[in-house]
Amino acid sequence: MGKATATRAEETRNAWKNVLAKHHEDRSEPVSEQYWSEKDTWSRERIREVQDEKIAAVAPFLYENSRFYRSRFDRLGVAPTDIVDVDSLVRNWPVVTKDEMMVDAEAHPPYGTYTTCGEEEWDDRGWMLFSSSGSTGTPRVFRYTHFDREYWEQANARALYSGGLRKGDSALRMVGFGPHVFAWGAQQSFTKLGLPTIPAGGLDSKARAGMIDRFEPRVLIATPSYLLYLGRTMQEMGLDPAKSSVRWLLQGGEPFSGVEGTLERIHELWGAKTVEFYGCTEAAPHCGGYSCPEYETGDERFLHLMEDIQVWETIDPVTQEVMPEGEKGITVCTNLNSESSAQLRFVVGDYTRLSREACACGRNHIRAMGCMTGRADDLINLRGIKFFPVQIEEAVRAVSGTGDEFQIRLSTLDSGLDVMTVVVEHADAAAGEAVAGEVRTRCEIRADVEVVAPDTLPKTEMKAKRVVDQRGKQH
Structure with missing residues (x-):
């Protein structure tokens, strides 16, 4: 990299981080009893204004700091100045697929060039490495910095506070600290919320059931399938999950709330409320979709999506055309909340319908109606x-x-x-x-x-x- 190129990379990185910092909150307590952040009730106009400002800064940052994105810009004949807001992004930038990232990861092992955390950033402020599951091809590796961690914590705290977690809610964490993001996201969320956790990784189900009976946590952190298994184990031990101390089930890692019959089984077994935690490794590992007090009150369950930090769309899985609001398609995410993994129109690939109607809880951000009901990769x-x-x-x-x-x-x-x-x-x-x-x-x-x-x-x-x-x- 020449001196002039290095200077442009540093300048655009600093400009991007300054825009992020301008809209960042370092909160250690909620703004009110209902909301962790006042951003939850921003108007649609204010949300779009912030999205546009971030997109105008992130396009040149990606061009100068990611070989993957620079190559793609040049190949498409698109300049960073062609992407200055949400409308021009959707108009000028074809979606980025996992296949493209897998090809890049294979060509440039072990990290690929699709993120903007290089050796200098990793040595200076590196925080943690995460990996996609590899269930649909070559695992994609993502390195994140401590700068990312602070933004991640705020997004997750905001999501879990929306789900209903409050002071006094201790959690038993039953997912191990592997290279996947769910366990780490949950742990960091509780740290920012100032809530205690009880580690139970590496233990068998009978031991964990005993910990529930002994320590009386109010929250369980686990995948939906494991919560079903743990509940049955408790029953075999003569314990009734529905009569335990557990009042909240923080679930992630698998689709469940949009799958007919699965959430009903979990509720019947535990008699507890659900807090959903939806996200993906590629588009920053913080919570993307989350629940609110209205999550299970109507005819259709749904997830909130934070639009001030991510732009969400749905597209036709075949034509890749943007779907009209209210029609089912697969999810696309533009991540505007990361130094290391800002992404433009990345295909997450879960099926849902989007609605911009305000929620009865007072949050104005877009919602995924029917939640997430299966990933296109799994077809x-x-x-x-x-x-x-x-x-x-x-x-x-x-x-x-x-x-x-x-x-x-x-x-x-x-x-x-x-x-x-x-x-x-x-x-x-x-x-x-x-x-x-x-x-x-x-x-x-x-x-x-x-x-x-x-x-x-x-x-x-x-x-x-x-x-x-x-x-x-x-x-």
């Missing part, structure tokens, strides 16, 4: 019929007595025909017919159903891996 194509794992989950949940875990096994017969077997837990083998019927109703495809004894399938703390695709690999 299964079986003999030309396309469906999502969450549709199979809904089919399993619809049959009384089925266990909380299930598996989708895809294989190829000797004849070359691709087939699907759904493995469910149930005390009665005859339940398989009912599950097969529910699958046909929801997915319009016939599937074999294998019924195994309760508690046969493996349980996981982090994201449940329920699809086993062995098509074309048997021979």
Whole structure:
């Protein structure tokens, strides 16, 4: 990098960080009983004004500080000055996909060039490295700085305060500190809120159940699938989860609130309220979608999205055209809250519908209606019929007595025909017919159903891996 280029990189970095600092709050307590930040009730006009100011600063910053973005700008024939606000961003910048990032990560190991935390920043103020799951290809690695951490903490505190957490709410954290963001996000949130946590990583479920009974935490931090398993374990030990001290379930890592039957099972088991924590590693690891007091009061659940720090859109998964408000599409996020991973129109890929109608809770930011109901990456194509794992989950949940875990096994017969077997837990083998019927109703495809004894399938703390695709690999 030449001296002039290095100077431009530093100048645009400082300009970007100054804009971020201008709109940053370093709060250690809420602004009111209802809101952590007054930003929650900003007008639509004020939200757009801040978005436009940030976009005008982040475009030249990315051009000068990320080889991935510089190459993309040049390849597309787009200059940073062509992107100065939300409208010009959407008009001039095609969406960035995970495939593009994976290609970059493979070409420039181990970190890729899609983030703006280089060796100098990492050595000077590096904070933590996170990694995507790699479930859809090469894992993408992201290094974040302590500058990012401060902004991350505020966003998460704001989200969890909206969900209802207050002084006196101690939490039992049952997710390990691996390279994925959920556990760290939850821990940092409680630190900023000034709330205590009880670590329970690395322990088995019986030990954790004993800790709930002994220490009486009011909040559990876990994935939805693990909360189901832990609750059943408590019942086997003679403990009733619904009569425990637990009043809040902070859940993340898997779709659940938009999946028919799953949240109902969790509520029935625990008798506690849900606090949702939705985000992704790529577009800054702070909370993107979160719940509020109105989350479960209407006919349709929804998530709030913080528009002063991120721009959210939905697009058609095939044409990549922007979907009209209220129509289902896959999520796209422009992250405007990070030194290390500002992203322009990154395809997160979860299905939802967006609404700009103000919420009864008083928050004016855009909402994801119906929550998130399956990631485009997870789409299964079986003999030309396309469906999502969450549709199979809904089919399993619809049959009384089925266990909380299930598996989708895809294989190829000797004849070359691709087939699907759904493995469910149930005390009665005859339940398989009912599950097969529910699958046909929801997915319009016939599937074999294998019924195994309760508690046969493996349980996981982090994201449940329920699809086993062995098509074309048997021979």
